[in-house]
Amino acid sequence: MAGLTWIKLNLDMFDNKKIKQIRKMPGGNDMVLFWVMLLTLAGKSNSQGYILFTENIAYTPEMLANEFDMELNTVKMALELFSRFNMISVKEETIVITGWSEHQNIEGMERAKVLANERVKRHRENKKKLLEAAQGETCSADCNVTETLQKPLSNGCETDIKKIDIRSKIEDIKKDRLKDTRNELNLIEHAYYNTFYRQMTPVYVKNTLDILHKGDYTELIIHAINLTKLRTEQQKKEKGFKYTLSILESWINKGYKNPEDVQRNEGELKTGTDSSNIPAAYKPFEFE
Structure with a gap:
């Protein structure tokens, strides 16, 4: 995966009501730190907000605890809270940052597009x-x-x-x-x-x-x-x-x-078999 070198963070991030609520909870500062580290990991993965260890292996809570040197209970509690606050979602057993486009390094993504063909190859x-x-059918x-x-x-x-x-x-x-x-x-x-x-x-x-x-x-x-x-x-x-x-x-x-x-x-609605459909944009990331 061709990772990004930096991501964008809003200057008023710590004024956000969700972040404030998280910080007031037991272990809240650790969970906010985990959130920022999770965003940087999504940038390294460079897969539209998916938190990936490799192109085909998703991070598990245990792997994230080891990666960030945090207690597993803190990681699990943070992930559950982030999901409830609609900060992340889970798709195909993979953690995804909701509305990743709000955090993307746009310039880096342009560079990543140049490397897309190599990744696909x-x-x-x-x-x-x-x-x-x-299909390795061995011959008898x-x-x-x-x-x-x-x-x-x-x-x-x-x-x-x-x-x-x-x-x-x-x-x-x-x-x-x-x-x-x-x-x-x-x-x-x-x-x-x-x-x-x-x-x-x-x-x-x-x-x-x-x-x-x-x-x-x-x-x-x-x-x-x-x-x-x-x-x-x-x-x-x-x-x-x-x-x-x-x-x-x-x-x-x-x-x-x-x-x-x-x-x-x-009588299914016609969907066609043309696979050239353009992916829909992700929902913008909003702390509301």
């Missing part, structure tokens, strides 16, 4: 390794031998022998299948990022691959992701990828193969 290389590991001992075919001659004797390397043929098939799956996964990852504003975790990559192994569900998966975003906007309630997976499980159990099946049988 590294991410895709990591996903490639994960994909190959998930039988595949190390060759198959012998006997061609009958005109006199009926099987004397003309031709050997075919089975392992080579299997490897060719696996390469073609791997390439197709990788292309499908790239489309799904694009839709995922434009809906949840982050890269897929290894767990969700595996979940997605498990679905793709069942059949050609690429368009159905993207449709479910887009529908998740639509329902989040309509209901004003965050719905994560677990919600998407539950939709997919229901659809697949009903025998649906594509978005047309869904719309024909359930």
Whole structure:
């Protein structure tokens, strides 16, 4: 992750009523210090306010306590309080600073955009390794031998022998299948990022691959992701990828193969499978 070198803080931060309330609580000054440190960590993560240890690993309360050298109870109490005050939210089991745009280093973000392609390239290389590991079907001992075919001659004797390397043929098939799956996964990852504003975790990559192994569900998966975003906007309630997976499980159990099946049988609003939708802006950060 290409982290920022500094973040913005309002000069009247300590005059804010929420900060004042926090400071008056037992351990309040420690919690305010933790809040400022959390903002700097979000800047280092540079992932639109997500508090990330790596691109695919989110910070846990225990990790934050170790990172900031604070008591775990203080960290947990602060996170609970920040969530109640709408200073943070939890999305996909990841802590997110609410309205991070209020704290962003705009100039740094411009610089970070220049590095975006490099981050995406590294991410895709990591996903490639994960994909190959998930599809690493090891060949059994039988595949190390060759198959012998006997061609009958005109006199009926099987004397003309031709050997075919089975392992080579299997490897060719696996390469073609791997390439197709990788292309499908790239489309799904694009839709995922434009809906949840982050890269897929290894767990969700595996979940997605498990679905793709069942059949050609690429368009159905993207449709479910887009529908998740639509329902989040309509209901004003965050719905994560677990919600998407539950939709997919229901659809697949009903025998649906594509978005047309869904719309024909359930009359879902058309969301399309185009993953080029522009992410909506985050809600501005306000202490009210």
